[in-house]
Every structure is written in structure tokens, then in C-alpha cells.
Amino acid sequence: MFLSHLAFFLSAIGFILFIVRSNKQEPFELFLTFFSFLFFSSLGVWLYLDYYFSDQSLRVLDFYGIINENFALLAPVFCAALFGKSVPKIKILQYFGLLILIGVGFAILHLLIAQDETEHLIFYPTNKNMRINAAVQLTYNITLFLLFLYYLRKINVNKGPELFDGVYKKVFSILFIVYYILDNFFFVAILVYFNNLQVFKQMYYITLVSNFIMTLLIITLAIYTNWLFLITRFKRKWQKDYNKNENILILENKPFILSNHGDKILNWNNFKQNQVNEHEELITNVESLEFLTKTEKLYAALQPFNLAHKELADLLSVSLRTIETNFYRLRVKLRKEGYTEDYPYQQNKD
Known part of the structure; x- marks a missing residue:
């Protein structure tokens, strides 16, 4: 319980750090901020389900969690694809619209597959169609992971006009590669250990640890993205005042x-x-x-x-x-x- 609450608290910090400079962000950074919000809100939803209303199915929150995950899997692809590009606001809105359309579409597909007489949660052993949903989601995950790697390789750090130097690319890459791998691992485990409740309990603890690691990576990226500007501005002002006052x-x-x-x-x-x-x-x-x-x-x-x-x-x-x-x-x-x-x-x- 402590780790769940700690991960949620840290994810909130990461999201706050991202929105500090929301009015000055590049197009790809808008999707970074969106991802940090999705991760923060998803941890909040599952914390609510696990510790406060564990005796209820809460299908609305379950469906929101699926939508949220599909959005979060798409966001890194747009981050990598839009890096270094000057995109009009209307085009950015179109990209966000496309992301929402695809994410909601796959979530509805999951909901349709999961419908049975029990109407249990979509990704839970009591739902007899969970394995089909897991296979669909895994296909979706792998496709987006390959797209992300494709756009990531096209980013040239030597030609990047802004923050995207080698260190930044490394942090950025690690964050999303870890995210995709952990998510894929979860659905592979569902397919392999479909009826094993004991394995599901172990996966729950693994997910807690992975969420905590993800929050640390998000905070690291948020600091590098949003605080570099503020540190530089403060240092420049301090140096200017120092030189002026000391006349040196x-x-x-x-x-x-x-x-x-x-x-x-x-x-x-x-x-x-x-x-x-x-x-x-x-x-x-x-x-x-x-x-x-x-x-x-x-x-x-x-x-x-x-x-x-x-x-x-x-x-x-x-x-x-x-x-x-x-x-x-x-x-x-x-x-x-x-x-x-x-x-x-x-x-x-x-």
C-alpha cells in the first residue's frame, strides 16, 4: 500500500514539473506532458480500485483505465515523430484528435470482447474473454513499440535545435522503452498464466515496483526538460547582477x-x-x-x-x-x- 501511494505521489510531482512551462513547450513536449498526466491519472484510478473500493467492479473506472493505457502507449510515438518539427496549433489538435480516436476505438473493442454474463473487469481472470483481449492488446503494444523505435532512430541529436542532446535522448529512450517492455511483459504473462491466480498476485507486486521505477524516470525527464531553462535564466541574472555590482x-x-x-x-x-x-x-x-x-x-x-x-x-x-x-x-x-x-x-x- 505504501509503494502504491508513493508512486502516485511521485507521479503527481512529475506531472507538476511538466506543466511548469506548458506555455513554452515544443510540440513533442506537449505529448510528454500528456503522457505524464495519463500515467499520474492511471495510478490514481488503480489506487482507488485497489484500496478504497476493492469490493466493487466499477466498470466505468475499469474502462477509463483501458482508454488511459491506450493513450499512454500512443503518446511516445507522437513525441518521437514530432521532435524538431514546427507544427501549427491546428495540426497539433489534429494529432491529439487522432490519438484520442485510436485510443477510444481500441478501448471499445476491448469492452465488446469482454462482454459476458458476469460482466467482470476487462483484464481480470474472472472474465472468460480476457485472453482474447490480452492478445489484441499485445499486438497493439508491439506495433506501437516498433513505431516508436522507428521514429526514435530518425532523431539526429547533432541536428536537434533544442534540448535533444545525447543525454536527453538517452533518458527519453530509457523511459519509454522501459514502459513498453513492462507493459508487454504484463500481457505476455496474462497469456501464459491465464488461470493462475497466484501468478496474478505476483504480477501485481511486480507492477507496483515497475510503476515506481517509471515515476522516477518521468521525474528525471521532467527536470531535464522543464528546469534547464529556469536554471539557466537564474544563473544568467545572477552573473549579470554580480558583474554590475562588483564591476569586474x-x-x-x-x-x-x-x-x-x-x-x-x-x-x-x-x-x-x-x-x-x-x-x-x-x-x-x-x-x-x-x-x-x-x-x-x-x-x-x-x-x-x-x-x-x-x-x-x-x-x-x-x-x-x-x-x-x-x-x-x-x-x-x-x-x-x-x-x-x-x-x-x-x-x-x-
């Missing part, structure tokens, strides 16, 4: 001024070509940081100019969130390699 701006007597300021900056090579005459020392210094990618070198070179992030977003033709994310990645890598986070990027002495 690096090379303050020789301010960096961006030449050809009205032009767009296409990439690192384009920046070097346009700025080499005025800022040769800066470019040479940054170019020597061989552990940085070309994109990271561009942001390392732009940092000393103290341009507003909105100005940089216009200059580079990217979103504000991309600017914040790339500066965050740059500072993380500089720290990891033992360099200071600000120009002239000197190595820290032990």
Missing part, C-alpha cells in the same frame, strides 16, 4: 563590439570570416578549444559581447530556448574539461 567585467576597458552587426550569423566559419580583423585574438583563443564543437565555439565567441539573448536569437535565426540551451551546454563542457566558464576560458589550476 573581463576586459572592461576593451569592450567587445560586434562588427557587421545587422547581418545574420550563419555558423562558426561565417563568424570567423566576418570578425577576424576586429577580434582575431578572441577567435584564436576559442579555436584552440579543440574539445568544443563548431556550434559551441560560436557560442563561446559570442559570450564576451554581452548581447541580449533576444538579440542573439534574431542574429542566429533560432529560438530563445536554443540560445539558453546552447550556452548551458557550453558551460557544462568547459567545467568538465577544467576551464573557466567565461572568456578568456583559462584552465583552472589545481
Whole structure:
């Protein structure tokens, strides 16, 4: 009972963390938020069934649980398929409509299959048609799992404009692969041990543990998705106030001024070509940081100019969130390699 309540409580935290930035989310993040809500609500439904009204069949909640699961299995496919795509709001609504249509359709199919004279819960041993439903659901699960893996492989972390770097993709992948595997395991067990109530009781405890693991993964992904922006913004504000109050701006007597300021900056090579005459020392210094990618070198070179992030977003033709994310990645890598986070990027002495 404690583990069930703990998993429900943690899933609520994960959902709250996802909705913190709901007004700034990318299309694929909307489906992430939707998934976290589905997982949170499903834990609430089964907690209600198991511990508060265990003596009632509650067919409405049972049917909702099936709809909820079918939605949750579809959401990761849309997350992976929509990553990195700019999608109009009307199109997003259409995708959500498609998700709801498919999810409800399969739930109704389950309900029709499960109808018998006893009218017991859909996935419970007392329902004589449960095995048929389990086979249908397993087919549905495997199909969506393969679709998810297909779209996941198409995501190129080197071309991703936003948060989707290698670490994020790893957390994202682990979360949903674990979810699909656990769900498939449940229905395989139903097919193999159809009449074994003892096995069903063991599966119940396994499900509790798996739900707890899933909540931890959801919270991890939620923190990485939603709090990176806030941490970066707070750090930037703190640094700005500190520099202003202490008057210790690096090379303050020789301010960096961006030449050809009205032009767009296409990439690192384009920046070097346009700025080499005025800022040769800066470019040479940054170019020597061989552990940085070309994109990271561009942001390392732009940092000393103290341009507003909105100005940089216009200059580079990217979103504000991309600017914040790339500066965050740059500072993380500089720290990891033992360099200071600000120009002239000197190595820290032990």
C-alpha cells in the first residue's frame, strides 16, 4: 500500500514539473506532458480500485483505465515523430484528435470482447474473454513499440535545435522503452498464466515496483526538460547582477563590439570570416578549444559581447530556448574539461 501511494505521489510531482512551462513547450513536449498526466491519472484510478473500493467492479473506472493505457502507449510515438518539427496549433489538435480516436476505438473493442454474463473487469481472470483481449492488446503494444523505435532512430541529436542532446535522448529512450517492455511483459504473462491466480498476485507486486521505477524516470525527464531553462535564466541574472555590482567585467576597458552587426550569423566559419580583423585574438583563443564543437565555439565567441539573448536569437535565426540551451551546454563542457566558464576560458589550476 505504501509503494502504491508513493508512486502516485511521485507521479503527481512529475506531472507538476511538466506543466511548469506548458506555455513554452515544443510540440513533442506537449505529448510528454500528456503522457505524464495519463500515467499520474492511471495510478490514481488503480489506487482507488485497489484500496478504497476493492469490493466493487466499477466498470466505468475499469474502462477509463483501458482508454488511459491506450493513450499512454500512443503518446511516445507522437513525441518521437514530432521532435524538431514546427507544427501549427491546428495540426497539433489534429494529432491529439487522432490519438484520442485510436485510443477510444481500441478501448471499445476491448469492452465488446469482454462482454459476458458476469460482466467482470476487462483484464481480470474472472472474465472468460480476457485472453482474447490480452492478445489484441499485445499486438497493439508491439506495433506501437516498433513505431516508436522507428521514429526514435530518425532523431539526429547533432541536428536537434533544442534540448535533444545525447543525454536527453538517452533518458527519453530509457523511459519509454522501459514502459513498453513492462507493459508487454504484463500481457505476455496474462497469456501464459491465464488461470493462475497466484501468478496474478505476483504480477501485481511486480507492477507496483515497475510503476515506481517509471515515476522516477518521468521525474528525471521532467527536470531535464522543464528546469534547464529556469536554471539557466537564474544563473544568467545572477552573473549579470554580480558583474554590475562588483564591476569586474573581463576586459572592461576593451569592450567587445560586434562588427557587421545587422547581418545574420550563419555558423562558426561565417563568424570567423566576418570578425577576424576586429577580434582575431578572441577567435584564436576559442579555436584552440579543440574539445568544443563548431556550434559551441560560436557560442563561446559570442559570450564576451554581452548581447541580449533576444538579440542573439534574431542574429542566429533560432529560438530563445536554443540560445539558453546552447550556452548551458557550453558551460557544462568547459567545467568538465577544467576551464573557466567565461572568456578568456583559462584552465583552472589545481
